[in-house]
Amino acid sequence: xxxxxxxxxxxxxxxxxxxxxxxxxxxxxxxxxxxxxxxxxxxxxxxxxxxxxxxxxxxxxxxxxxxxxxxxxxxxxxxxxxxxxxxxxxxxxxxxxxxxxxxxxxxxxxxxxxxx
Amino acid sequence: xxxxxxxxxxxxxxxxxxxxxxxxxxxxxxxxxxxxxxxxxxxxxxxxxxxxxxxxxxxxxxxxxxxxxxxxxxxxxxxxxxxxxxxxxxxxxxxxxxxxxxxxxxxxxxxxxx
Numbered sequence: 133x134x135x136x137x138x139x140x141x142x143x144x145x146x147x148x149x150x151x152x153x154x155x156x157x158x159x160x161x162x163x164x165x166x167x168x169x170x171x172x173x174x175x176x177x178x179x180x181x182x183x184x185x186x187x188x189x190x191x192x193x194x195x196x197x198x199x200x201x202x203x204x205x206x207x208x209x210x211x212x213x214x215x216x217x218x219x220x221x222x223x224x225x226x227x228x229x230x231x232x233x234x235x236x237x238x239x240x241x242x243x244x245x246x247x248x
Numbered sequence: 249x250x251x252x253x254x255x256x257x258x259x260x261x262x263x264x265x266x267x268x269x270x271x272x273x274x275x276x277x278x279x280x281x282x283x284x285x286x287x288x289x290x291x292x293x294x295x296x297x298x299x300x301x302x303x304x305x306x307x308x309x310x311x312x313x314x315x316x317x318x319x320x321x322x323x324x325x326x327x328x329x330x331x332x333x334x335x336x337x338x339x340x341x342x343x344x345x346x347x348x349x350x351x352x353x354x355x356x357x358x359x360x361x362x
Binding site: 136168222235237238239 | 252279281283288289290292293296303304306339341350351352353354355356
């Protein structure tokens with residue numbers, strides 16, 4: 133079985149400060165990991181993914197995420213937050229093994245609020 | 249617009265009625281997925297198609313739910329005898345064949361069962 137935990141329901145950060153949104157995962161084998169963002173009244177938008185290779189993955193809008201196998205984490209980061217980054221962020225995992233199928237398993241989401 | 253589209257965007261129905269939703273994936277994508285999202289939760293997988301074949305179904309997909317993708321292009325999700333617990337956002341996503349490929353989501357259909 134595969135699962136994702138996002139321990140923070142909400143993260144508040146001042147504009148210009150670095151932000152981190154936490155995610156930990158559990159899979160039987162090795163993971164494919166994803167971050168998606170959801171703005172009000174809009175669909176989920178893909179931000180970035182970890183498949184293999186470098187543990188630091190760069191994605192859209194200046195976001196990056198660091199894969200840490202020993203801690204089973206895939207935290208989302210951005211060096212300098214913008215008010216426009218305020219949205220709901222979802223971490224998702226897919227197990228590389230056949231038993232994981234092709235479905236994504238999502239966390240419960242973290243609401244990011246960036247204030248002036 | 250070359251993204252995933254869903255129709256309708258909103259549906260209000262009375263308990264016991266049947267509803268059908270449509271999803272049009274990105275044209276070259278051969279995989280199509282349905283998810284359900286309730287308030288305060290992340291999307292939950294319902295089913296997925298590779299071309300016209302339905303390859304996996306979640307236990308969440310009760311007998312009242314049926315999905316089709318007859319020509320390997322658009323897909324429909326039907327809910328029969330709707331219940332209040334079916335109220336949710338129904339999301340469709342598509343991807344290229346390949347386990348590494350990210351899924352692209354449509355805007356969703358919000359179902360309210362009264």
